[in-house]
Amino acid sequence: MIANYGYKDGSGEYYISIDTDQCISCSAARACLTACPQRMFEIISDDYDDEVARIRQANCRTLAYDCVECKPAAGYGSLPCVAACTPGAVKHSW
C-alpha cells in the first residue's frame, strides 16, 4: 500500500509517501525511525495486521516546517529518511 501523509494548502503540496509493502519485511532494520532528526516515523500495526511505518499524526499537518532542516536549502545533499530507507519505500513530494 502506498500511504501518503501530509497535506496540500495554498503554499503547495507536502506529502511523504511510504510504500508499506516494503515495511513488512524491512531490510533496513527500521532505519527510518532513527534517521529522521524530528523522529517523525513510527511503527504501527495497520488495519491488515502488518507492522508498517507511518508518519506521526502530530507531524502530518506541519510537514513543510518539520522537514525544512533536512532539505537542500539547509545543506543536505539527500534526505536522511530517504537515504536510510534502502528498500526505497520513502519519498517526498516537494
Add this chain to the structure above:
Amino acid sequence: MNADMTAPTIPEKREFWRWQENVWVDESRDWKSAGIVTCGIDVGSVSSQAVLMVDGELYGFNSMRTGNNSPDSATHALAGVMEKCGMKLEDIHYVVGTGYGRVNVPFAHRALTEIACHARGANYMGGSSVRTILDMGGQDCKAIRCDERGKVTRFLMNDKCAAGTGRGMEVIADLMQIPIAELGPRSFDVDVEPAAVSSVCVVFAKSEALGLLKAGYTKNKVIAAYCQAMAERVVSLLERVGVEEDFFITGGIAKNPGIVRRIEKLLGIKAMESRVDSQIAGALGAALFAYTLMSKKAA
C-alpha cells in the same frame, strides 16, 4: 412615544446546514435467526453512523449528527437502529469502531481507520469493480485506491482544513440561507458557469462568497463558484493517487449533485450510483471487518 410599541422579536434561526438524518432496517428479515450479528460504528467529526449486519449482509443503519462527545454519539447512533429492530447490545457478536472518534467507542472490540473501512464499504456498495474511492467527509477528504477485495492499495488524506469538505458546504448553506439539500441542484441554475472561488480556506472562501454577492452575483452563481472550487480541490487530490474506473464517492457530499457532476466533468469519468446511503460507507466497511474478524474467531 408610542406606548404600544413592543420589543422587537428575534426571528427564529433556521438551521440551513442541517441534513437529513436516516434510520433504516430491513424488515423483511429476522435478525433473531442469524448466526452472526456484527456492527460498525463510524464516529466522524460531523456525522455518526451505526450499521448492523446479519450474516454478512446489510440489515440496518442509523445516520445522525455527531454531538460534542464521541462515546455518546456512538451510543446514540447504535441505540437508534437497535430500537427500531428490538435488538440489544448483547445480541451483537462483534463491534468495530472507525472514524475520527474510533478510539472512543466504548463497546467496540476493535478500532480500524476509516480509510480501510471506506474502501471495504465502497467495495460492498459498488461491487468488486470499484478501484478509486473519494470520501468527502465532514472535515477531511480522502482519495483511496483499492483492489477487487476492497483492500487499500494507495491512499491520500487531506485533513489540514475544512475546504472541500462537508463542513465547508454547511457554512455556505448557512451563509446563503438555503437548505443544504438544495445547494447542488441550484448550482446548475446559472446562465454561465462562474470561475471557482479562489480561497482554499473555508473562512476566506466564505468572505470571498460575500464579496461576490456584493459584486452582484446571484446566490446560485455563488453556490456554483463554491461547488466548482470544491470539485477542483478534490480532483487535485484524486489525481495524486491516480484515478482508475470504477469510481465511487462516499460521504455526505456524494448526495450533492452540484459537486459530483463537476468532479465527473473534471475527471472525464462518471461516479457509480450507490444503492444505499453513501454516508454509511465507513460504518458499513467496519461492520464487514467485524464480520470477518468474528468469523475467524468462531472458526
